[in-house]
Amino acid sequence: xxxxxxxxxxxxxxxxxxxxxxxxxxxxxxxGSELLHDHGAFLLAGTPKQGQSLDEVKSLMFEEIKKLKRxxxxxxxxxxxxxxxxxxxxMRLEYNEGRADMFVDAFINEVxxxxxxxxxxxxSKITKQQLVDFANRFFTDGYVTIYxxxxxxxxxxxxxxxxxxxxxxxxxxxxxxVKEVQNSQVEPIxxxxxxFKKDMTTTQTQKKLPLYYxxxxxxxxxxxxxxxxxxxxxxxxxxxxxDYIEYLGTDKLSAAELKQKFYELACDWNISVGGExxxxxxxxxxxxxxxxxxxxxxxxKNAKVDKEAYDNMVNMILKRRADTKKRQESVFDxxxxxxxxxxxxxxxxxMSEQQLRNADPQVLTDLLKGLNGLxxxxxxxxxxxxxxxxxxxxxxxxxxxxxxDVPQNKPYLQEIANENEVMIAPYDAKNIYMRTFxxxxxxxxxEEAAVKEVFNEYFGGGMNGIVFQEMREARxxxxxxxxxxxxxxxxxxxxxxxTHIITQNDKMVDCVNHFNEIVNEMPAxxxxxxxxxxxxxxxxxxxxxxxxxxxxxYLTSERLGLDISTNELVYKQLDKVQLKDIVDFEKKNMxxxxxxxxxxxxxxxxxMKFLEKIGPIxxxxxxxxxxx
Numbered sequence: 154x155x156x157x158x159x160x161x162x163x164x165x166x167x168x169x170x171x172x173x174x175x176x177x178x179x180x181x182x183x184x185g186s187e188l189l190h191d192h193g194a195f196l197l198a199g200t201p202k203q204g205q206s207l208d209e210v211k212s213l214m215f216e217e218i219k220k221l222k223r224x225x226x227x228x229x230x231x232x233x234x235x236x237x238x239x240x241x242x243x244m245r246l247e248y249n250e251g252r253a254d255m256f257v258d259a260f261i262n263e264v265x266x267x268x269x270x271x272x273x274x275x276x277s278k279i280t281k282q283q284l285v286d287f288a289n290r291f292f293t294d295g296y297v298t299i300y301x302x303x304x305x306x307x308x309x310x311x312x313x314x315x316x317x318x319x320x321x322x323x324x325x326x327x328x329x330x331v332k333e334v335q336n337s338q339v340e341p342i343x344x345x346x347x348x349f350k351k352d353m354t355t356t357q358t359q360k361k362l363p364l365y366y367x368x369x370x371x372x373x374x375x376x377x378x379x380x381x382x383x384x385x386x387x388x389x390x391x392x393x394x395x396d397y398i399e400y401l402g403t404d405k406l407s408a409a410e411l412k413q414k415f416y417e418l419a420c421d422w423n424i425s426v427g428g429e430x431x432x433x434x435x436x437x438x439x440x441x442x443x444x445x446x447x448x449x450x451x452x453x454k455n456a457k458v459d460k461e462a463y464d465n466m467v468n469m470i471l472k473r474r475a476d477t478k479k480r481q482e483s484v485f486d487x488x489x490x491x492x493x494x495x496x497x498x499x500x501x502x503x504m505s506e507q508q509l510r511n512a513d514p515q516v517l518t519d520l521l522k523g524l525n526g527l528x529x530x531x532x533x534x535x536x537x538x539x540x541x542x543x544x545x546x547x548x549x550x551x552x553x554x555x556x557x558d559v560p561q562n563k564p565y566l567q568e569i570a571n572e573n574e575v576m577i578a579p580y581d582a583k584n585i586y587m588r589t590f591x592x593x594x595x596x597x598x599x600e601e602a603a604v605k606e607v608f609n610e611y612f613g614g615g616m617n618g619i620v621f622q623e624m625r626e627a628r629x630x631x632x633x634x635x636x637x638x639x640x641x642x643x644x645x646x647x648x649x650x651x652t653h654i655i656t657q658n659d660k661m662v663d664c665v666n667h668f669n670e671i672v673n674e675m676p677a678x679x680x681x682x683x684x685x686x687x688x689x690x691x692x693x694x695x696x697x698x699x700x701x702x703x704x705x706x707y708l709t710s711e712r713l714g715l716d717i718s719t720n721e722l723v724y725k726q727l728d729k730v731q732l733k734d735i736v737d738f739e740k741k742n743m744x745x746x747x748x749x750x751x752x753x754x755x756x757x758x759x760x761m762k763f764l765e766k767i768g769p770i771x772x773x774x775x776x777x778x779x780x781x
Contacts, residue, residue, distance in 0.1 A: 154186040154188060154193065154195060154291075155186060155188075155276065156231070156234060156276055156279055156284055157186075157195075157221065157284060157287065157288060157291075158184060158185050158186045158195070159234040159237075159238075160221060160226055160230060160231075160234070160284065161184040161197075161217060161218075161221060162182070162183045162184040162185065163234065163237065163416065165412050165413075165415060165416040165421070166230065166233065166412050166413045166415075166416035166417075167184075168217040168220055168221060168226060169182045169183060169184055169214070169217055170412065171409045171412060171413075172217055172220075173199075173213055173214070173217065175400065175408060175409055175412065177202070177400070177462070177465040177466065177469055178202075178213055179199050179200065179201060179202060179205065179210050179213060180199075180200040180201055180202050180205075180469060180472055180473070180476075181199070181200050182197075182198065182199040182200070182210070182213070182214055183197075183198050183199075184196065184197050184198070184214075188262070189262070190261060190262050190263065195291070197214045197218075199211070199213070199214050200476075202468065202469065202472055203468060203471070203472040203475070207300045207302075211298065218288075218292050221285070221288045221292075222285065222288045222289050222292060223285070224281060224282070224285040227413070228281065229417065231279070231280075231281060231284070232417075233413075233416050233417045233419070235273065235276060235277045236417070236418075236419040236438070237416065237419045238273055238276065239273060239419070239438075240374065240419045240437055240438050242273060243372045243373065243374050244374065246372075247371065247372070247374075247700075255269060303479070317628060317629045317630075319627050319628050320626065320627045320628075321627070325678050325679075325680050325681070326680075327680060341694070342691070342694045342695045343694065344693060344694040344695075344721075344724055345697060346698070346717070346718055346720055346721035346724070347698040347703055347706055347707075347718050347720075347721075349703070349706075349707050349710070349716070349718075352367070352698075352703050353365055353366065353367050353703045353704060353707065354366040354367075354539060356539060356543075357543075358531065358543045358546050358547050359543065359544075359547050360547055360552060362529070362530070362531050362546070362550075362552065363530045363531065364530075364531045364532075364533065364539075364542075364543060364546070365530065365531070365532045365533070365704050365707070366533050366539050366542065367532075367533065367534040367700065367701065367703050367704065368534075368535075368536070369439075369534055369535045369536045369700070370536075372536075373438055373439045373440060373536060374436070374437070374438065374439060374535065375436060375437065375438075375439040375442050375533070375534065375535025375536065375537070376434065376435075376436040376532075376533070376534045376535065376700070376701045377434070377435045377436070377442070377446065377531070377532070377533050377535070377542075377546075378432050378433070378434045378435075378531070378532040378533075378701065378704075379432065379433040379434075379524070379529050379530075379531055379550070380430070380431075380432050380529055380530045380531070380532055381430065381431040381432065381524065381527060381528075381529045381559055382429075382430060382528075382529075382559055382562075383429065383430070383431060383559040383560045383561070383562050384426055384427045384428050384429045384430050384431050384562065385426055385427065385428050385499060385502055386428050386429055386499070386502065386562045386563045386564055386565055387429075387559070387560035387561055387562045387563065388520075388560050389502050389503055389504055390504065390512070390516075390517060390520060391426045391431060391520060391521075392426045392503065392504075393470075393504055393509065393512070393517060394424075394517035394518065394520045394521050395423075395424035395425070395426050395521070396466060396470070397462075397463060397466055397514060397517050397518070398424065398452065398453070398456055398518065398521060400459065400462040400463075400465075400466060401452070401456040401457055401458070401459055401462065401518070402452075402456075402457055402459075403451060403452055403455045403456060403457055404455060404457060405451070405455075408459075408462075411448070411452060414448055415445060415448065418437065418438070418441035418444055418445045418448075419437050419438040419441060420435060420436065420437030420438060420441055420442070420445035421435075421436055421437055422434060422435045422436075422445070422449045424521070428499045428562075428564070428565055429562045429564060433449075433453070433524065435449055439535050439536050439537065442535070442537070442545070443545050443548075443549065446545065446546075446549045446550070447549045450549050450550060450551070453521050453522060453524070453525075454522055454525075454551075456518045456521070456522070458514050458515050458518055459514075460514060463514040463517075467509045467510060470509065471506060471509075474779070474781060477779075478775055478779060481580055481582055481586065481753065482586070484578070484580055484753060484775060484778070485580075485586040485753040486500075487500045487501075487778050487779055488576070488578050488751060488753050488773070488778050489588060489590075489751055491576075491773070491777075491778045492576045492590065492749060492751040493567050493568065493570070493590050493592075493649075493749075493751075494565050494566065494567055494568065495568050496780070497565060498565050499565050500779070500780075501779065501780035502565070503780070503781075505780075505781060506781060525550065525551060525552045525553065526552065526553040526556060526557055527556060527557055527558070527559050528556045528557065528558060528559055529556075529559075531546060531550075532701060532704045533546075534700050534701040534703075534704075566646065567592050567646075567647065567649060568592065569592055569593065569594050570590050570591055570592045570649075570748065570749040571591065571592070571593045571746070571747055572747050572749075572768065573747045573748065573749075573750075573767050573768035574749050574750070574767075574768040574769050574770075574771065575749075575750040575752065575764050575767055575768055575769070575770045575771065576749060576750070576751050576752070576770075576771045576773060577751075577752045577753075577754070577756065577764070577770060577771070577772055577773065578752075578753050578772075578773045578774065578775060578777075578778055579753075579754075579755065579756065579774070579775065580753045580754055580755065580775075581755050582754065582755060583657060583658060583758075584632065584655055584656060584657050584658060584754070585655070585656060585657075585658055585661055585752055585753060585754030585755075585759065586653075586654075586655050586752070586753045586754070587653075587654050587655075587656070587661065587664065587665075587750065587751065587752045587753075587754075588651050588652060588653045588654075588750075588751045589651060589652045589668070589748035589749065589750055589751070590649065590650075590651050590748060590749045590751060591649065591650045591651070591743070591746045591747070591748045591749070592647060592648075592649040592650075593746070594647050595647060595648045595742065596647065596648070597640055597641050597644055597646070597647075597648055597713070599713070599715070599722060600726070601738070602640070602719065602722050602723045602726060603689075603722075603723045603724075603725075603726030603727050603729075603730050604726075604730055604734050604735055604738050605638050605640060605738070606689055606723045607682075607685055607686050607689055607727070607730050607734075607735055608638060608735040608738055608739060609637055609638060610685040610686075610688055610689050611681060611682055611685035611686075611735055612636060612675060612735075612739065613635045613636030613637050613638075613652075614635070614685065614688075617681060617684055617685065617688075618635070618685075619671055619675065619676055619681070620634050620635055620636045620652070620668075620671065621634060621635065623667065623671050623676070624654060624664070624667060624668065624671075628663070628667060630654070630656055630660050630663055630664050630667065631654045631655060631656050631664065632655040632656065633653070633654070633655045634652075634653065634654040634655070634656075635652075635653050636650075636651065636652040636653065636672070637650070637651060638650045638742070638743070639651070642709070642712055642713075643712045643713070644712065644713045644714045648742075650742065650743050650746070652668055652672065654668065658754060658755065658758040658759055659758070661752075661754075661759055661760060661763075662760050662763050665750075665763075665767070672739075672743055672744060673744045673745050674744070675736065675739045675740075675743075675744065677732060677736050678732075679732055682732040682735070686727065686730060689723070689727065690724075690727055693720050693723060693724045693727075694724070696720060698718060698720070706718050706719075706720075747768075750764070750767060750768070752764075
């Protein structure tokens with residue numbers, strides 16, 4: 154089943170990947186197995202394009218099943234799948250969670266540990282004919298089809314809102330079990346914070362490209378990143394260009410053949426465009442890294458424009474945008490971005506439909522082709538030596554003799570929000586998403602780092618946090634609730650505070666009142682504080698910054714003007730933090746502050762007169778929020 158899953162859908166070179174997704178015959182399609190102890194299932198999932206029926210999507214997926222049953226797939230696909238499973242196994246075993254999951258899965262499913270360890274070896278021995286025979290036995294008429302359609306559920310029944318009696322929070326008490334855990338004698342984990350000078354070598358290639366080198370001593374995996382200090386805020390066309398090149402080939406290889414080549418090499422690549430940064434990444438098996446790098450560089454340099462593919466991609470983008478407007482969580486994310494950053498934010502800063510349809514796809518490929526002529530940094534994590542990787546980069550990553558400055562970012566900045574006001578957008582649902590946001594332009598102070606970290610754990614963090622216990626556990630007001638005090642990612646930007654809750658429409662007033670109560674007069678508990686402080690201490694002591702994360706930790710510190718990691722900064726201050734410190738910090742920066750209330754919900758189901766008492770109401774349409 155696992156092998157059959159990857160023949161159909163492996164993300165790169167499966168039948169679904171090449172025949173349905175690469176050709177854009179559907180919005181997206183995938184297949185996978187769910188193997189449980191007693192029973193299992195094999196799932197096919199597809200999303201239609203604009204105007205496409207669900208029946209057509211089903212028919213297209215079933216045509217691929219017929220190909221599988223005929224054995225109509227490349228002979229070398231099985232070997233490529235095994236190669237990629239080998240790579241994925243390396244990746245899984247890099248983390249304690251992955252190692253633990255292997256034990257847990259084997260135990261739950263009663264799989265002999267020898268069979269679990271030798272799973273890859275057994276998969277590698279399965280022949281194409283065996284797989285085809287199994288597919289013909291397995292894929293019969295015994296299946297269930299589920300269609301998801303939009304509409305009104307006529308079977309829903311309304312019940313009266315029940316009276317909920319608040320449960321007194323007992324955060325000052327402790328169960329015997331917790332006492333035993335806390336009193337158990339264990340050797341404390343000693344922290345090991347990243348040392349940017351020892352754990353990462355900063356050097357140059359012969360062509361003078363800055364190279365951040367991190368040695369992989371554990372396995373045969375590598376990651377190579379070309380990192381640029383500009384992003385969507387400088388030019389939003391790069392986001393579209395990075396999507397478009399996925400559908401292109403070169404004069405030598407078609408787009409499908411390129412996908413197959415990378416999959417054979419057990420390597421992947423991607424272009425990621427953020428608000429203020431951009432990266433071109435290559436990763437996979439180190440033994441195939443030079444060939445994969447040459448392949449990626451050739452594609453970026455010689456991508457062959459395909460106007461039909463571009464037009465199809467534009468239609469897919471517009472369909473994806475329309476779908477996003479239908480999902481409550483997605484709409485709220487965009488609303489929150491609009492309400493905190495204003496009209497110019499990362500969600501709205503996209504090419505319009507007219508710009509997309511009028512754009513010349515050649516210009517987009519030229520943007521990516523020009524990346525090698527811009528200033529950038531190189532990050533390498535892998536088993537190669539410094540000189541060896543520098544040589545491979547110089548040979549395959551051809552740059553201009555003199556690199557130009559990158560386009561100038563125009564950062565998305567949060568608005569000042571220090572007056573009571575309400576922003577509301579419509580969404581037809583029985584629940585609302587609601588946040589409050591406060592930003593008075595307070596500058597970041599590194600000396601408060603530990604106080605803020607412990608406060609977030611104590612007040613707005615997990616199940617032991619004040620917010621969770623008071624809003625969800627004690628009063629049953631929330632599906633989900635939390636709060637957080639945010640520090641900026643750059644030292645010259647500002648801090649902010651927010652509360653978040655998802656609740657039923659008829660509980661909105663209670664939620665606002667009770668949230669204000671615990672923010673304006675935060676409950677103080679020495680027991681809960683010690684639990685929160687211990688949690689932060691143990692988390693920081695046990696965390697390890699490794700692999701390419703060393704470089705990204707370095708970037709975070711660089712932007713904040715630090716020469717140590719933010720984890721080390723917090724840990725060094727923790728001993729001095731007392732309950733009084735976080736109580737005083739909360740009173741000064743959050744209690745009785747005026748906020749911007751941000752709500753996504755159905756006005757007809759809400760107490761709008763109550764909201765009018767909070768402050769002026771600004772009604773937004775979904776189109777306004779999205780900008781399209």
